[in-house]
Each structure stands twice: as C-alpha cells, then as structure tokens.
Amino acid sequence: MLLSSWPQGLEERVSERQIEMFWRCSSCKHRNLGRHQTCQSCGNAKDGSEQYEMPENPEAAATVTDEALLRMATAGPNWRCAWCDSDQRAYDGKCKSCGASLPAGKALPPPAPPPPPGSTALGCLIMLIVGGVVSVCSVGVVRNVREAEEAASLRTVYELQSVSLRVEAVSWEHTVMVERYQSLAQEGFAEQRPAGAFDVRAMGKRHHHHEKVQDGYETVYFTEKVRDGYDTEKYTARESCGEDCTTTPRRCRQKCTSNNNGFATCKEECSGGDRRCSTRYCTVKKTRQVPRYVNVKRSRREPRYRQESRTAEWYSWKVWDWRLDRRVKAEGIATGELRWPTEGEVALGRKLGAGEKERKSTQARYSVFFAGDRGQTVTYEPRTESEFLRFPLGTTHTLRLEQGRPVAPAP
Numbered sequence: 001m002l003l004s005s006w007p008q009g010l011e012e013r014v015s016e017r018q019i020e021m022f023w024r025c026s027s028c029k030h031r032n033l034g035r036h037q038t039c040q041s042c043g044n045a046k047d048g049s050e051q052y053e054m055p056e057n058p059e060a061a062a063t064v065t066d067e068a069l070l071r072m073a074t075a076g077p078n079w080r081c082a083w084c085d086s087d088q089r090a091y092d093g094k095c096k097s098c099g100a101s102l103p104a105g106k107a108l109p110p111p112a113p114p115p116p117p118g119s120t121a122l123g124c125l126i127m128l129i130v131g132g133v134v135s136v137c138s139v140g141v142v143r144n145v146r147e148a149e150e151a152a153s154l155r156t157v158y159e160l161q162s163v164s165l166r167v168e169a170v171s172w173e174h175t176v177m178v179e180r181y182q183s184l185a186q187e188g189f190a191e192q193r194p195a196g197a198f199d200v201r202a203m204g205k206r207h208h209h210h211e212k213v214q215d216g217y218e219t220v221y222f223t224e225k226v227r228d229g230y231d232t233e234k235y236t237a238r239e240s241c242g243e244d245c246t247t248t249p250r251r252c253r254q255k256c257t258s259n260n261n262g263f264a265t266c267k268e269e270c271s272g273g274d275r276r277c278s279t280r281y282c283t284v285k286k287t288r289q290v291p292r293y294v295n296v297k298r299s300r301r302e303p304r305y306r307q308e309s310r311t312a313e314w315y316s317w318k319v320w321d322w323r324l325d326r327r328v329k330a331e332g333i334a335t336g337e338l339r340w341p342t343e344g345e346v347a348l349g350r351k352l353g354a355g356e357k358e359r360k361s362t363q364a365r366y367s368v369f370f371a372g373d374r375g376q377t378v379t380y381e382p383r384t385e386s387e388f389l390r391f392p393l394g395t396t397h398t399l400r401l402e403q404g405r406p407v408a409p410a411p
Helices: 067-074 139-160
Strands: 016-020 022-024 031-033 125-129 132-136 162-189 198-247 251-258 263-271 275-333 357-371 377-380 396-402 405-409
Touching: 016 067, 067 263, 162 198, 162 377, 377 396
Parallel strands: none
Antiparallel strands: 016 263, 022 031, 125 132, 162 275, 162 357, 162 396, 198 275, 251 263, 357 377, 396 405
C-alpha cells in the first residue's frame, strides 16, 4: 500500500505529517489525486488553471508513508512549463508533456519607478465598492494637508499677536557716572578693617555680641513610659496551609498547509494542559506577649543660661577706594538730536586732591510711545541708539506682542 491511515487514540502523535491533496480536471471534471500530473480520465496534463484542493477533513486524511510519495511531497513547489503551461515536479529536469527544459530562473519584473515630486495626491487609488466611491490616498497627502493646516494656524496666531501702531512720542536719557578714587573715612571692629587701612585709631569699647553664660540649674518635671510586664493577647492570622491546583484542558488540532505540489504538510498545534496552583490560606488562632507600659513621673536637673553682653574695641580708619561722586545727564523728548553730556559738564579729573583720580561709565535709556487708531497704547524701549533712531515721530510700525507687551518691532 502507498498510504496508511492516520493513527487514532495514540497518547503521543507525530508533530508533522504529509497528506495528499486533489485537483479537478478542467476538461472532464474528473477529480485526480495530487500525485498525478495528468488527468486519470481524459489524459490531459494539469495546467495552471487547475488548483490543488484540500481533503474535506484533513485530520482524517491518510498519512503519506510511501517513500516515492514522500519524495514528491517534500521536493518543493511544482514549476510551470513556459511552453505548454503544464505543472511539473520540482525534481523534473524537463517537461513531461512537451519536453521543454527546466527554465534557469524567471526574471522578476522591474520595480515601479518612484512617483515624481508633488504627485502624491495624484497617486490616490479610487475603488468602486457596491456603487460607492472610496478614496484611498497615501499618508503623504494627509501629512501635507496637516502641515498646511499647522502653517495656517501659526500664521493666524502671529497675525493676532501683531498690531500696526503709530509713533506718538519719544524720549531719551544719556547718563555719565563719575567715580572718584579717594581717601574714605570708615569705622568698625578690628575684623571689619580692610588690609589697606591707615591712620587707624582706637575709639573705645562698644557692644560686640551677646554670649550665653550658665546661671545655675533648674528642676524640670516630665512623664516617661516604663515597661511594667507583659499581657497575653489573642489574635487570628491567615497562614499558608497548602495549595489549590487545577489543570487546564489540553486541546490539539491539525493545521494543514499546501506544498503547492499536490501534497500538504499538517502540523499539530496544541494548547492547554498547564498546571496552575495558588496558595491556600487558613485562619489560625494564636497568642502573643505584648509589653505593658505605665506612666511614671520623673524629674531632672538642667542647666540654666543667661545672655551677657560682650564688648570689643571700636576703630576709625581711612582707606583708598572708588566711590560714586556724581551723575551727569543729558535728556530730551519729542524732537531734537541725541547728545551726551559734554566734557565741560562731566569735568572729569578736575579739582582732584593729592592721590585722587576719576573714571567714568555711561548708561543710555530710550523709550518710544506708540498709539493705535482704536485707542491702544504701547511703550517700547529700544536697546541701542541705532534701534531708537528707526522710530521718528509720526511713522507707523508693526509690533509683535506677547501677553500685551511688545517683543520686537518688525524690521
């Protein structure tokens, strides 16, 4: 016999087996076994239109055990003759119908060229389903639409935060700060005197700090908990007292897949059969010894302190250092040219004493007052002189606002 029945009722089954499929002749409708390459009724060769069919009940199908049939089943998929379109075994070197040789290999079709830029929307596939039209578009179209919506949203937000205003007034202030290096009189304790101090003079004792000084002892009363034996306490507890186990039912079924050569490979897939256990808990009565406490009044002696004033020598001295001597301002509003205080107004280095010298630093402050047709007013402070000069009186500018405050005018 070429075939044997699949064993039933065995405790252990093989995990994989081969079964034979069928194909129906398109000429005479005869049902042929998968082993045959020609119809057993009319003699026509099996062609590409005649598909292999699985048995009605694959699990009950006989297992292929014959060596010749097993060689057919495991050889691999059939190949199709390019001349007569008949199916041939994987190990056949030439077509048994017309004698054509086994092709060296079929060339794969060339890959489709990539779509040109910007043609994503044209690549939508229109499918007609039951009289309705369904458009299936690429993800790129959705992304392009989303980016356009985000750009429009950002543009709308920017427009809402921008306003066109007119320059109503301006003001400016230029300040020159002059510091003088001079002899300064200072006072303090010895630890406050700088290293370069001179003409140091002691000026007597002064309060320096307070110090804690022990001033005897005092009795402090308190209550303390003291252990006074044990009490027996009864209680219940849950303890592990074994396991509760269950086994899930084991279920097996066969899954058969066509080998594309008249045979199919059937594999058994099983699930279940797992043993699951959980800890069982029981309620147990127990006793334990619990410490008993009583309150006991106690006392202790603690040191008492008082605050005493401590004095130290107070000194006067002189030291050379820089100190702000004067500020010279030049300011203006509305129209007028910007200017800084003149050298004559600053008078740097004049009327200096022996060893004295001066240095200067500058500070500028600018303000531009804007007004709109709807009555809104905004004040903007340029950071530099060149930026300030961009806003003559009466000119109109677009300002970007953030929480009602100007961030920066448009260039």
